[in-house]
Amino acid sequence: MNPLWLTHYTATSSIGRGLDQTLSALRGLHSGLAPCRFDTVELETFVGEVTGLEEVKLPPPLAEYDCRNNRLAWLGLLQDDFQLAVRNAAEKYGRHRIGVFIGTSTSGIFQTELAYRRRNAETGALPADFNYRTTHNTYSVADFVRRCFNLAGPAAAVSSACSSSAKVFGSARRMMEAGLIDAALVGGVDSLCLTTLYGFNSLELLSSEPCRPYDAKRNGLSIGEAAAFALLEKSPQHEDDIVLLGIGESSDAYHMSSPHPEGLGAKIAMQDALHMAGLAPSDIDYINLHGTATPSNDAAEGIAVQALFGRNTACSSTKGATGHTLGAAGGMEALISALALKHGFMPAGINTRQTDPSLQLDYLLENREERPRRVLSNSFGFGGTNCSLIFGISS
Amino acid sequence: MKLAAYIEGIGLLGPGLAGWKAGENMLRGESSYQPQKTVLPPPSSLPAAERRRSGALVKLALAVGLEAIEAAGLNPADLPTVFSSSGADGENCHAICEMLAASDRQISPTRFHNSVHNTAAGYWGIATGSMKNSSVLCAFDASFCAALLEAVAQVVVDNTRTVMLACDTPYPEPLFKARPIPEAFGLAFVFSPEKSASALARISIELTEDKADSMEGQFEALRASIPAARGLPMLQAIAMRKDTRVVLDYLDATRLALQISHP
Numbered sequence: 001m002n003p004l005w006l007t008h009y010t011a012t013s014s015i016g017r018g019l020d021q022t023l024s025a026l027r028g029l030h031s032g033l034a035p036c037r038f039d040t041v042e043l044e045t046f047v048g049e050v051t052g053l054e055e056v057k058l059p060p061p062l063a064e065y066d067c068r069n070n071r072l073a074w075l076g077l078l079q080d081d082f083q084l085a086v087r088n089a090a091e092k093y094g095r096h097r098i099g100v101f102i103g104t105s106t107s108g109i110f111q112t113e114l115a116y117r118r119r120n121a122e123t124g125a126l127p128a129d130f131n132y133r134t135t136h137n138t139y140s141v142a143d144f145v146r147r148c149f150n151l152a153g154p155a156a157a158v159s160s161a162c163s164s165s166a167k168v169f170g171s172a173r174r175m176m177e178a179g180l181i182d183a184a185l186v187g188g189v190d191s192l193c194l195t196t197l198y199g200f201n202s203l204e205l206l207s208s209e210p211c212r213p214y215d216a217k218r219n220g221l222s223i224g225e226a227a228a229f230a231l232l233e234k235s236p237q238h239e240d241d242i243v244l245l246g247i248g249e250s251s252d253a254y255h256m257s258s259p260h261p262e263g264l265g266a267k268i269a270m271q272d273a274l275h276m277a278g279l280a281p282s283d284i285d286y287i288n289l290h291g292t293a294t295p296s297n298d299a300a301e302g303i304a305v306q307a308l309f310g311r312n313t314a315c316s317s318t319k320g321a322t323g324h325t326l327g328a329a330g331g332m333e334a335l336i337s338a339l340a341l342k343h344g345f346m347p348a349g350i351n352t353r354q355t356d357p358s359l360q361l362d363y364l365l366e367n368r369e370e371r372p373r374r375v376l377s378n379s380f381g382f383g384g385t386n387c388s389l390i391f392g393i394s395s
Numbered sequence: 396m397k398l399a400a401y402i403e404g405i406g407l408l409g410p411g412l413a414g415w416k417a418g419e420n421m422l423r424g425e426s427s428y429q430p431q432k433t434v435l436p437p438p439s440s441l442p443a444a445e446r447r448r449s450g451a452l453v454k455l456a457l458a459v460g461l462e463a464i465e466a467a468g469l470n471p472a473d474l475p476t477v478f479s480s481s482g483a484d485g486e487n488c489h490a491i492c493e494m495l496a497a498s499d500r501q502i503s504p505t506r507f508h509n510s511v512h513n514t515a516a517g518y519w520g521i522a523t524g525s526m527k528n529s530s531v532l533c534a535f536d537a538s539f540c541a542a543l544l545e546a547v548a549q550v551v552v553d554n555t556r557t558v559m560l561a562c563d564t565p566y567p568e569p570l571f572k573a574r575p576i577p578e579a580f581g582l583a584f585v586f587s588p589e590k591s592a593s594a595l596a597r598i599s600i601e602l603t604e605d606k607a608d609s610m611e612g613q614f615e616a617l618r619a620s621i622p623a624a625r626g627l628p629m630l631q632a633i634a635m636r637k638d639t640r641v642v643l644d645y646l647d648a649t650r651l652a653l654q655i656s657h658p
Binding site: 116117140142153158170171179194198199203253257264381382385 | 448483491492500506508512514516523528532533538541545570602
């Protein structure tokens with residue numbers, strides 16, 4: 001592929017608003033996970049909640065988009081001068097020449113969950129203030145972001161569960177290589193809601209403690225929420241811009257909610273990303289694993305990673321810090337990979353005490369102060385959807 | 396880069412439209428179009444357990460996708476896919492929201508995994524064995540064109556055949572009032588980068604701000620009320636076997652202009 005440059009990016013999650021806080025949390029081995037106090041949820045689990053969303057106000061012309069997910073998107077867009085970067089790009093390329101591709105799994109469904117508590121007792125109707133298009137609909141967040149900047153190029157929400165905001169890079173690449181756009185605003189936004197909390201609970205996949213990816217005694221995931229955005233351009237704009245080198249996308253064709261036991265689909269995605277980047281497994285210095293901390297995910301991914309990379313490639317899952325941010329995870333972890341490349345370290349997988357002896361990998365329990373030159377980031381999801389991204393750095 | 400692809404197969408299922416052959420005659424005006432409830436065939440390509448768990452959207456996607464691939468004489472296991480739906484499985488979403496608003500919030504695992512927007516893509520993989528890339532998009536009323544653009548870009552950039560599916564099913568009340576999609580409607584295309592013996596038409600796409608085409612009578616009602624049916628003017632042009640330009644509704648003032656020719 002022709003390399004694509006991450007000329008600006010920003011991330012907001014339970015470990016911080018913006019890149020500085022995110023970096024400092026990763027450096028300090030800080031986790032954003034806390035016992036779940038979200039809404040009326042009564043589940044013994046931990047969540048990575050972004051605090052202060054109650055106070056976030058959307059820009060008045062876009063008030064009808066108000067819901068937890070779009071508030072999180074807006075809070076994310078307020079960090080790291082990201083808005084200025086997008087406005088400059090719109091001026092440079094023209095607003096028709098910038099695409100918007102945002103990954104989300106549940107968008108503003110929480111708004112509908114709340115509306116169902118306020119149905120008319122006689123007719124069953126939803127309250128009059130409920131706006132399906134601007135909140136619940138999967139496209140709502142992409143639409144909101146596009147309207148924030150008055151962009152007029154192609155746009156879509158990518159919604160393939162937990163691979164969504166990794167796959168946005170694939171959509172952007174195709175549109176840019178096809179010549180339809182000169183730049184793309186990509187990202188992922190997913191927020192806490194009852195559907196995912198009670199849903200993962202029904203599958204017995206929620207841990208009752210902060211999640212412990214790749215631990216011998218891992219017992220499930222912790223759900224988080226995040227907003228991650230990046231501006232992709234065809235040439236670097238700064239000396240140390242991060243570059244997207246390869247993307248691999250595949251399907252398990254196996255089961256709706258369990259990964260292929262040998263991680264076959266995951267392996268294909270990683271191989272395809274390497275192939276597109278023109279790299280060998282030994283060229284990868286660090287792998288940001290999908291690592292949800294469910295027994296089956298980590299086993300399948302671990303087998304696939306070992307089959308392809310052997311035992312000596314440094315790797316970790318950063319979900320012990322952020323929780324599993326679902327549709328935002330691919331974007332969030334792409335940007336953690338970017339921070340690792342830019343600041344010259346490999347982040348530890350925190351909360352994990354003893355790595356699973358059956359998964360023989362160089363799993364980092366402490367930050368490693370070594371500069372990776374190329375990083376691979378994995379994102380897999382329900383429905384057997386897989387996406388691997390490879391990033392590098394200019395110099 | 397010219398954004399063009401050959402169509403090798405078409406799948407169609409909607410109210411009174413049972414397959415491309417029947418629909419083609421109606422779109423050409425050779426037989427009359429009578430809207431009636433969409434009849435979804437049982438998803439016989441799925442294993443028994445998944446067949447029981449699959450909802451209307453899955454049945455619709457399998458029906459139109461496999462119709463298009465069969466017409467093209469291809470094996471679905473070899474083909475990457477682009478799915479779009481403006482709202483995924485509405486019945487399932489309603490059931491979950493109802494349970495979460497009640498005192499007992501124990502939704503079932505099946506309900507939960509059917510709630511993802513890529514539920515049809517997941518079942519598709521199980522039914523066809525395809526391990527190829529599958530993209531799943533939503534753009535509200537623009538979902539058809541979002542998928543069309545993604546699929547044709549993939550055909551051209553990655554030089555690969557690609558199946559595109561746009562499928563919508565109705566929400567029950569009370570969500571129906573907030574999002575009134577009247578009927579299940581699905582469209583599928585097999586696109587190829589090269590002309591083959593099975594090529595039905597060639598399309599070339601560009602972005603435009605020209606006014607979108609509307610249709611006549613009942614077809615216009617269908618086009619305007621179901622996002623996946625926004626592609627009907629394209630189908631009609633193919634049915635008429637006339638080389639023509641069609642403009643489809645996409646996002647606000649941004650629309651897609653299609654040059655359709657017949658090889």
